[in-house]
Amino acid sequence: MFAFFAAMAETERENIPEATLEGLNAAARKGNQGGRPPVITDDMLHTVLRRRRNGESLKDIRPDLVIPTGKRRGRHPSLASIYRALTQHEKSQAAPDAVDQAHADFATLQPSD
CATH class of the missing domain: 1.20.5 (Single alpha-helices involved in coiled-coils or other helix-helix interfaces)
Known part of the structure; x- marks a missing residue:
């Protein structure tokens, strides 16, 4: 048994x-x-990009960023989250068509219901 x-x-x-x-x-x-939903919103990312172009460091920018939603609402994002969002942004800018092509390829591989 x-x-x-x-x-x-x-x-x-x-x-x-x-x-x-x-x-x-x-x-x-x-x-x-x-x-999880991303901590860094598009508005926050644009703020980081603009201020980095002006020569500010991420440590100076971080205290001005506030997480708008979720469990950590009202707190500042970690430096790791900011770096992760910047890396993802750079990858999407390096090959913008690749993301759209990958989504299209994925959609064609999925069986229709």
Whole structure:
């Protein structure tokens, strides 16, 4: 009896990743994206970019940025979050067509419902 329940548990454990991926794919088809919302908004990013062009350091800019929503609303974003947003912005600026092409390729690979 114990061996039977152990085998059932193992089978269930093997199915968890598949079920998770199926759920993520179903959510993506509906337009939902998982994960946390970004802390750095577009307005904040534009402010950082403008002030960096004027020669200010991120340590000087950070105290003027305030997170508008979410669990950390009213606090200042971390320097890591700012650097992450800048890196993502630079990547999108380096190959702007690549992002659109990747989205189009992904849409064509998805089965229609």
